[in-house]
Every structure is written in C-alpha cells, then in structure tokens.
Amino acid sequence: MNHVLDQLQRPLRDLRISVTDRCNFRCSYCMPAEVFGPDFAFLPNDKILSFEEIERLVKIFVQLGVKKIRITGGEPLLRIDLPKLVGMINEVEGVEDIAMTTNGTLLKKYAQQLKDAGLVRVSVSLDSLDEERFLDMNGRRGKVKTVLEGIEKAAEVGLQVKINMVVKKGKNEQDIVQMAEFFKEKQHILRYIEYMDVGNSNGWKLDDVVEKKDIVEQVNAFSPLEKVAPNYKGEVASRYEYKDKKTEIGVISSVTDSFCSSCSRARISAEGKLYTCLFATKGTDLRELLRSDKDDKAISTSISSVWENRKDRYSDERNEQTMEERKKSKIEMSHIGG
Numbered sequence: 284m285n286h287v288l289d290q291l292q293r294p295l296r297d298l299r300i301s302v303t304d305r306c307n308f309r310c311s312y313c314m315p316a317e318v319f320g321p322d323f324a325f326l327p328n329d330k331i332l333s334f335e336e337i338e339r340l341v342k343i344f345v346q347l348g349v350k351k352i353r354i355t356g357g358e359p360l361l362r363i364d365l366p367k368l369v370g371m372i373n374e375v376e377g378v379e380d381i382a383m384t385t386n387g388t389l390l391k392k393y394a395q396q397l398k399d400a401g402l403v404r405v406s407v408s409l410d411s412l413d414e415e416r417f418l419d420m421n422g423r424r425g426k427v428k429t430v431l432e433g434i435e436k437a438a439e440v441g442l443q444v445k446i447n448m449v450v451k452k453g454k455n456e457q458d459i460v461q462m463a464e465f466f467k468e469k470q471h472i473l474r475y476i477e478y479m480d481v482g483n484s485n486g487w488k489l490d491d492v493v494e495k496k497d498i499v500e501q502v503n504a505f506s507p508l509e510k511v512a513p514n515y516k517g518e519v520a521s522r523y524e525y526k527d528k529k530t531e532i533g534v535i536s537s538v539t540d541s542f543c544s545s546c547s548r549a550r551i552s553a554e555g556k557l558y559t560c561l562f563a564t565k566g567t568d569l570r571e572l573l574r575s576d577k578d579d580k581a582i583s584t585s586i587s588s589v590w591e592n593r594k595d596r597y598s599d600e601r602n603e604q605t606m607e608e609r610k611k612s613k614i615e616m617s618h619i620g621g
C-alpha cells in the first residue's frame with residue numbers, strides 16, 4: 284500500500300468511473316439536446332476503456348488508498364454487460380463499496396443482476412414527479428413511471444437506494460416539497476442537488492440556482508427537520524433527519540456551501556482520462572499508459588504524482604472568480620458523471 288495525499292493533505296479514497304459518454308436522456312443541465320444532437324460525435328468503442336482496463340486501474344487505485352468505487356456515465360446501464368464489470372470490481376481485494384448513479388430507465392431490468400454481481404448502493408436521478416416537468420428536464424426522453432419502477436425494483440432486490448434531484452430555478456423548484464413527501468412516505472433518502480456550473484454546454488447562471496438554505500426551509504416547513512452529522516468524513520451531502528424519524532434528506536450544495544476541503548474523489552472518464560476535480564479543465568491520459576508497455580508500478584507512479592500535485596478547490600474559489608475565468612473549457616458532466 285502506498286497511500287497518497289494531495290497538496291491540501293486530502294487522501295485519495297473514492298474513484299468515480301464513467302463507463303460511457305452516451306445517454307438516453309438529454310437533461311438540459313447536463314447534455315442539452317441542442318448541443319448533443321443527432322450528429323454529435325460520441326466516442327467510438329475502441330476509444331473507451333475495456334472492462335479489463337478498468338479492472339486493472341481499480342487494482343492500482345486501491346493500492347493508493349481508494350476504498351469506494353462509483354460507476355457512472357453518461358448513462359452507465361447503456362454499457363453492454365455492465366453487471367459483469369461490477370462483478371470484476373467486486374473481486375478486487377480492498378474495494379469496500381460499489382455504488383452506481385443512473386437515470387433509472389433500465390434499472391428494473393438490471394437491478395437483480397447488479398445486486399448479484401456485488402453492487403451495494405444505487406443513486407437514481409429523478410427531478411420531478413410531474414410528467415410534463417420531468418419530460419422538460421430530461422429532453423422529452425423518459426417517463427416518471429419507468430424510473431419509479433426502477434427504484435422500487437432496486438429496493439426490492441436489496442440495493443440501498445437514494446434519489447438525486449437537481450433543482451433548477453423556474454424548472455422544478457415547485458417539486459421540492461412534493462418529492463420530499465413522496466420519498467418520505469416510501470422511506471427513500473432524497474438528495475437535492477444545487478444546479479452546478481459543470482461543463483460549458485448548459486448555459487449555467489447563478490440566478491438559476493435554488494440555494495440549499497431555501498430547499499431546507501421549504502422541506503422543514505412541510506415536516507420539521509434536524510441536522511445530523513455526516514456518516515463519514517468527506518460525505519458530500521449535508522444530512523437532515525425528519526423529527527418524526529421516518530427517513531432523512533440530504534442537500535449537495537456545491538454552489539452555496541462548498542466542501543472541497545474534504546474532497547477525496549478522483550474521476551476517470553469513459554476514454555480513460557483522470558480528473559482530480561469535477562470542474563477540471565484538463566485530465567491525464569491513462570488509456571495511453573494502459574495501452575503502452577508500462578507496468579502497473581509505472582502507471583501507479585504517474586497517478587500518485589497527479590494526486591500529489593492536486594490543489595483543486597474549484598467550488599471554494601467559484602465566488603472569487605470572474606465570469607471569464609469560469610468560462611475556461613471545463614470537462615462535460617456526461618464525460619465524468621458527477
């Protein structure tokens with residue numbers, strides 16, 4: 284084991300792996316249809332990391348301190364045979380937790396296989412229970428019912444389920460309380476996500492962000508909440524339990540209450556680039572290393588040096604930046620998967 288610390292003394296603990304840059308949704312805040320249209324050039328198969336390459340990287344990252352793996356995308360369940368990859372990662376000694384973020388459209392079909400392969404947790408994105416508003420948010424691609432069926436199936440097979448709701452002003456803020464009510468009743472943890480300025484395609488404006496304090500205020504008025512401590516250091520969501528204790532909610536407030544000081548996450552894009560921040564402007568090409576004659580030790584040394592030089596704290600710095608600085612070409616969310 285050769286655990287590494289970055290320039291701000293943050294360890295490397297979590298690895299988020301994007302397994303595809305494709306998606307069957309066109310969420311306006313992530314892959315707007317105007318940008319990701321029918322002619323958009325997605326990655327060809329040979330440019331995407333194979334399962335064996337991903338497995339090799341997981342083994343290397345575990346030696347550097349990673350314990351938790353999250354599979355994401357694009358839409359990860361579009362990747363053929365995904366449960367097989369989960370099984371391969373599950374076999375790697377030192378991996379303590381495997382999670383996935385998905386839009387839920389294919390979850391009903393794959394939940395059992397994923398569970399059998401070793402998936403522990405699933406975060407399902409759902410921005411509204413109102414059909415029309417959901418269609419408006421996802422580029423008119425998917426139905427609420429399909430996602431809810433995916434959620435129920437996942438819970439039924441024994442996966443731990445959380446719901447992710449991105450809140451965008453003027454789009455779905457009216458759904459904050461209805462979503463809270465619905466998922467409190469179902470006893471699933473709902474996590475509100477402040478709309479973030481990831482990538483360059485979504486035309487982000489600060490005015491479109493519904494702030495954490497407003498979200499908490501609204502839910503608290505529906506059913507009183509109390510703040511609870513994080514489950515572990517570096518947990519991204521601030522947690523609040525309902526006082527009548529049926530379940531809890533979380534808020535991921537990257538914009539108004541950042542959490543860079545405890546950020547221990549590395550991200551790998553579908554094409555095998557390593558990013559040390561969600562808002563990074565450039566990554567390190569691991570695919571080239573994997574496909575060269577370099578051995579695991581050499582690749583591990585390259586990854587350590589990237590992490591040891593890491594100084595990222597974009598969300599902490601966001602408010603100090605000018606619009607021009609913010610517009611630097613950032614990696615798209617659909618490439619690294621949140």
Ligand code: SAM
Pocket residue numbers: 306312313355356357358359384385386387406407408447448449476477478479480481485616617619620621
């Ligand atoms: N397709 C899967 C899904 O939607 O769950 C996985 C990939 S998606 C990029 C991962 C998460 O990022 C989702 O929960 C999505 O809602 C969130 N996300 C995407 N763009 C975002 C943005 N601009 N601000 C906040 N969250 C965003």
Ligand code: SF4
Pocket residue numbers: 306307308309310313314356357358386408616617
């Ligand atoms: Fe697809 Fe997820 Fe992005 Fe929506 S948030 S476009 S479902 S990758």
Ligand code: SF4
Pocket residue numbers: 537542543544546547548559560561562595596597598599
């Ligand atoms: Fe981590 Fe970058 Fe997000 Fe800060 S802005 S929490 S460093 S991913």
